[in-house]
Amino acid sequence: MEDKIEMRTICGLCHTGCGMLVTIENGKIAAIRGDKEHPANQGALCPKGVASIDLIYSKDRLLKPMRKTKGGFKEISWQEALDFAADRLGNLREKSGPGALIRFAGAPVSYDGRDSFMQLMASFGSPNFAGVAHLCHVPRITAMKSVFGSPPEPDYAGTKMIIFWGTNPMGSTRYGNYAVEGELGNFRSMIQTARAKGIKVITIDPVKSETGELSDMWVPIEPGTDLALALAMIHVLIEEDLYDSEFVKNWTVGFNELQEHVKRYTPEWAEGITHIPADTIRQIAREYGSTRPAVLRDGNGFDMQTNGAQTMRAVMFLIALTGNYDRPGGNVLFPWARQSFLPDFRKIKFSEKRIGEDRFPLFPEIAGPTLLDEILAEKRRYGLIVTHSNPALIMANTEKIKKAFSKLEFMMVLDMFPTATAQMADLILPSPSLFESYGYRAYSSRQGGFISLKPKLIEPLGDSRHFAKIEYEIASRLGMAGDYAFSNDEEWVNYMLKPTGLTVNDFDGKPVVYATGPADYYKYLKDEFGTPSKKVEFYSDTYAKHGQEPLPSYKEPLALTDWDPQARAQYPLKGTTRKQYEYVHTKFRNLDYLKKLYPGPLVMVHPDDASACRIQEGDMVRVQSPHGSVVMKAKVSDHTKPGLVVADFGWGNPWDASQTNANSLARGDVWDPISGGTPNRLFYCNIRRENP
Template structure:
């Protein structure tokens, strides 16, 4: 099924159906697959690179024919893909050829329209305006925002340092910052899970089957074949239930109470690893005292989970330790959702410590990452490290609060922003509020492929080549064996006036008068980073994914905390003015069912990521075919409201409203409704807005004081039939 001919919605649906079937059966090896396609004649090349469908950056082989994208398959050696490619990865290979791409630099006109501008003029005007802002307000008024990809964070950080600014932001507070804060200040980092060798696993709000890491899905399937038990604690039956043994429908926002009750049972019944706690724990007695009152009976009243179920799960965790864990999740209930999410993450980290499972087979492991090198400062001088305080310094436990940017713009702290490979107007806060803030900047430069909602309010839009048309910075994948991976150019430029990001950053730096810090090519930077590993750039380009023979050892865990131990009593939290031990804290808002209120939940969809993929008509065709944008509601509740399958409702919160068709199901808690995340949008050019609303349209602009998260599920909504 070559992509060089007519590629229709029907063709894509057939292709993705085949991919799904192959994934369920176990795909053929790449060599076998390659031989099977030998009947296709032509100028065929196979190039290893990395997918751009989500933050996993799975290793993929992209096959081209006559210089055009033809096929894609997974690289078996890459730990994220393990030879598989999900629907997102299949659909996004068409990105270079999409008609809505930006093909030349654009400048916003006084009436809000855009006109083309040359690269030379764009760089010159941006540099002049930036110098004026720096002279008037100082370096602290400038910032850089990107997805947390190595390419953009490295170049963005260097550009900001060259300008004297400390303000480098990623999308973390819209995703997993609360989890990261909780784990990092408890055990020193976020570990991975040895899924394949575990005997008992609890996933709280984690949906491996749709927030896809293909390698983890394979590991989970293998673990189940070996008899492992898998418990899903989730208000909704997510698609991982196909590989689970138990679903625990919990009242949304109460996961902290559930985890504290598990800790209570493990300690009270002596099911925890006392030797591990004595050797590696700090302040255990404070935590043990705190959880004395968090009984299963107490938790049942809050969570709706029967005390017998809480006892069963706690006892099975204890019985199967250390080959048992609560998964560190990604976002889920303790990523960026509630005011208690950071403490939920802390409690999860501590229950795993009670199980003594850190650095144990079948438990949680801290992998190693490649020890990359850096540029020779004698040849390529590095800018001095900024000494100014960040504009988001009031969050001392995290140091990167992208959700605070609109407030910092409106307060006058930020005057100029460079935004790359992300769409913060739509992804971080309430979009209407964010758009108002970003539009008021004195300089906003967007580096993008499409006219995103952020690009629409930018002063300059600089068109980047797609991920299949560029080389990027080498990146490391941590794990039991560290991996070096590289995204590299697969095809020539489709649009001659587009540029790769590193060239854009070089042009911006030169125009701003700091070009001396960018006197190297991307190849020179990559070669310098690889040098300590004994790898050549040519070798990495040839293989795409290189597994280093530097295995991390199981056994003795090391915790990168101030005390060097698992901090049951957190010194960092205490110093920041927060409770040093996790304790029960309810969500900020508890919907009242008697008033017809629900909690609006959202989650990842198997064939979409954020608003990036809703620019892709082939992936949107899956939304149409499977009615993927419907609002889930408990069937019995819906019938009492007079709703039938497919009825339209208006969903209202204190911050906004949206319309969607309903899907009636028994597979969701009666006190909440659920919608998949990527739909809606404010953009004139965003095809996703013809579907259901974006959940973010309804999110009030409130930030968690611990992690800076936008608390994107901590509010109530009402439903009204249209």
């Protein structure tokens, strides 16, 4: 008799966390469709969600622990793998001290990536948490907190104007950080619905993205010059008295200093830098200043620049000046379900500072360049645990990464696939798919903070194991089991949800369970701001104390400095990179369903540049920078600016064509002085037909 059931879950393949209804036949996933009752997607699914079945049953999946030998990787048992990992970690601590262990994690698209090996690091005694934070989200959050104390989210329902700046939500399906926008439709229709309601939509982006195409206005800014635009807009708001004088008077500090500071940053000055006409800059500033409420949605385009943190401070100033902070239809603090935190603060055993803490004191994690420099200095031998990440393709300066990782005493990778990073490991441990273990996701919204459960739907394929079980087993071998409140995936979820009073048994097929009441606004009237002054800080004494500019000043992007004229002549074009809608970061390019939709990496070239270089649509071309080169297929399009080529990011794993890692084009020797962010999205280059 056929056993067929449909179960409710959530997708864990990107940050959106869409609801899914999954059909299971005889213990196997047979079909997947979107859950119309889930607020995150209202029944829609992107191609990645549809391809989940391909992901689970991919021929490339890792199903056994793998240990590197002289003859290549060899399958071993879990007993051998866990003993080997514990032995190497124990020896590392004994010889080099607890701070010799580094955890490298990726973007927490699932909470497995957020939480894995956090407690082990604390119990081991190492404060050295590293990852992609310097390239994604955290530089912006660091800046937001310096201005407001807490990072706000866009409240689209009830707004009258939307500015998407450095973000492409139609391509990422992400309209907020953790907030769900359900009142203007799902991620496919939100912009169209907003415009139909008369909401003005502006997109500021060097590339005419999917979001830009749907907007009322696309503003093609010169990459890396967003701070110049923000300062000029501030200039207009203040000069033309378009700011909220009552909010500024009662709830901000440093306005007089800001007013004097931006006098020189006129729209005419900014036009020469951003290549946006001064009249257009004034128009955007006037519309944003006179249309209340309005929202600004920032994006990842800011993080991968050498002035990203200060740029984000200036963008936050725009929200504050217009009084759009925590007001309905502005940028607000939505309710959030309180959860447990890892590592458990009561069980932290740090005895030294994290790597680079003195160099980047305002940033909460190890910045990428600092990590590589520290390993290469060889002052001590380091070990690395890589979880939910692929640093070999994510970080700038690919050759430096390879050299640094070759110096490690021990490297362990948890992944579903033998990625470019996994190839460098001493030990690879197979992770389960999204349907083979328990998980959960917290969301915020106007209606309240809520939780969705990701139940275990099928048994893990092969010998794949959840991080919680792996981590606990290694911790037990190192004598640290007493620090753990969980030993498997279900116990981990229950522990994290403990402050909500919920367990995995409380969901019972529900798409969501609310853990807070609905949103309220103007909370600063009661709680003030979480900054040292308890107000919005235009002028930051904290930044000044740490040797950073207390008010943002425009400087040329470091990616474009230190060039002699002869070298510059060899690389007449600028380059940037883009993510593709069909994929997430460096994942899923080995899945047949997605490969049919987007077979290989493209480089976008403006028709004027294509003509000058004798390039036609579909030609294989080489993009060369002083740091590396890639070979991709040309896409001739006016969706980029003349002089700017746009290479697809995320390729370069073993199953991809060679010479396709776009980050090999970027400089890794310059960075944001606050976050350590490298200019992955800005480089000089040239382009030519390959084998013309």
